[in-house]
Amino acid sequence: MESNYDVLVVGGGPAGSTVSIFLGKMGHKVLLLDKAKFPRDKTCGDAISGKSRGVLRDLGITEIVESAPHSKVFGVGFSSPDGTYVDIPIPQNYGIDYGYCCKREVYDNLLFQHAKKFATVYEEHEVTDIIKEGEAVVGVKALDKKTNTEHVFKAKIVVGSDGATSIVSRKLGLGESNPDHLCAGVRAYYKGVTGLGKSIELHFVDSLVPGYFWIFPLENGLANVGSGILASDMKKKNMNLRDETLKIINEHPVFKERFKSAEIVGGWKGWNLPLGSTHKKAHGNGWVLLGDAASLIDPFSGEGIGNAMTSGKIGAAAIHKALEAKDYSEKFLSEYENNLWEVLGHEFKNSDRMQKTGKRKWLVNILLHKAKRSDWLRKQLSASLLDQKARKGFSDPLFYIRALLA
Ligand SMILES: Cc1cc2nc3c(=O)[nH]c(=O)nc-3n(C[C@H](O)[C@H](O)[C@H](O)COP(=O)(O)OP(=O)(O)OC[C@H]3O[C@@H](n4cnc5c(N)ncnc54)[C@H](O)[C@@H]3O)c2cc1C
Structure with a gap:
């Protein structure tokens, strides 16, 4: 099967769904492929920041998210290695006075289902390779997992929004991650953790700094619990992150009390966070990378959803211009990467400094x-x-x- 689209989006997480919705709304013919069947889980802390809320507002789907199961977050609690805890409220004078905690199984599905209104969407289609003509990317090969058949899809521009292990990025030769710019994370859901409030909690426990142990309150007394640490630090310490997190839960004087009657719901899951402390190339002839595929996670907070959606919004604007001009060249698409780094670059710089200070x-x-x-x-x-x-x-x-x- 061979098809021709304006834009082919690989991966329907927050980045891919966002870019598909914006481009579809502008009248472009968009194909969105995802290897998963939705709703699908994504290993995450489930904290949705004000930045994401801004893009949700632009997409016109705030109400859809607010009517789904979630909790509202009004502050961030920090604790130091010696156990001092301070709760910091989200400031009220910036127009965004709260964030959400929403399971990714729920949140991503809302975005993905909304994208179906504006794009052709094929689930259970795993992209296995990119197709090039000369220097330009012109399509992908994908395996339909239901029928076990390979398909070729072609488009004027291919978008790699396929996450931390992006096949598009790897096939372009950009897949290598430096462990100084990569964070490892594990998370599980717990019920019965005591002391949950209206803030997400970041605990800079001794063994993890500048990484942290987190407790994020979801709806109905459920909590998303996990830890993140720089991959290079984890290697140096020869640490098993899940075991270390369980040690914090079972032995740390504060947390062993708070988890005394808590029960795990499901199991532990781990995944990587590619950080924006390094500037990864995110455009070329006929292609752009968004979200985790472009290494856009905040190096201090670990926030990636808002940046993924922001890259989807900025990417859509640049791709729209390229389609109007019928110019899909690296030079023309450089506007995407320039605009993206104009918006996020200084944040990454500040957060990188904070991460280093946190050591x-x-x-x-x-x-x-x-x-x-x-x-x-x-x-x-x-x-x-x-x-x-x-x-x-x-x-x-x-x-x-x-x-x-x-
Ligand atoms: C442990 C952990 C905790 C985190 N906590 C937070 C948090 O609390 N708040 C926050 O803002 N960020 C958090 N992040 C970061 C956040 O999860 C990511 O930044 C965000 O998911 C990036 O979105 P994305 O759309 O780029 O990629 P993803 O959400 O990873 O979506 C990629 C999509 O591509 C699809 N795909 C992959 N390969 C293929 C293929 N070959 N063919 C077709 N489809 C494919 C996948 O099925 C998936 O649907 C956390 C990350 C981790 C690992």
Whole structure:
């Protein structure tokens, strides 16, 4: 089978569904392929930030998400290696005063089903290779898993939004990940964890910093629990991340109390987080990469859904222009990568600095001790949740002097 589309999108996670919806709405002929049958799970903390909410608003589907099972999040709790806990509210003066926790099985399915209104969608189609004509990518080969037959699909532009292990990226020779720019993560669902509030909790426990152990409250008393650590640190420590997380749950003085009556629901799952602390090439002749395939996860917080959706929105605008101009060249599509890094580049830089600062455990201890007592420092931390200027302050030595004196 051979078909011709304007745009062929590989992978229907937040990045792929977002780009498909925007492009379909603009009147382009879009084909979206995913190897999974939806609803499907995705290993994640399930925290949906204000940035994602902004794109959901642009897509016009806020109400659809809000009518599905989720919890609303009004703050971020941080604890230091020595156990000091500070709850920082999401600031109220930025127009986005809460986020969500929503199981990816639910959230991704809502986006994916909505994409079906604007694109031709084939589930259970696993892309196995890209097709090139000269230097240009012009299509893909995909295996229909239901019939075990191979199909060829062609398009003017191929979008790789197929996640952390992207086949599109690998076939383009861009698949290698540097363990200094890759985070390993594990997560499980628990019921019966005590002390859940309206904040997501990031605990910078000794063994994981600058990675952290998290507890994110979902609906009906369920919690998404997990840990993330830089892949290079995990290797150096020869750590089994699931065992380390269970050790935190069973032995840490605070968490063993909170998990005393808790029960795991399902099992543990692990997956990688490709970080935006490195600038990966994300466009070329006839192709662009979005989301995790383009290594766009925040190097400090681990947030990737908002950046994946943002890349889908920016990607759609650049692809629309290329289709209008009938120019699918690397040069023309460079607008996508330039605009993307214009928006996300400074965030990645700030977060990379925060990740490096976080390696100094003593500094994290002092900062959170001070934040407990200082209104000024709590306000700074609160602003930094949404404001890049405030976040940039964390790389200014004067900030630390002021914080130490606070
Ligand atoms: C443990 C962990 C915790 C995390 N916690 C958070 C969090 O709380 N908040 C947050 O914002 N981010 C979090 N992230 C990051 C977030 O999960 C990702 O950044 C986000 O899923 C990226 O979206 P995406 O659309 O690029 O890729 P994905 O969501 O991975 O979607 C890729 C899609 O491509 C499909 N696909 C893959 N290969 C093929 C193929 N060969 N052919 C066809 N289809 C294919 C897959 O089936 C999938 O549907 C976490 C990540 C991990 C690993």
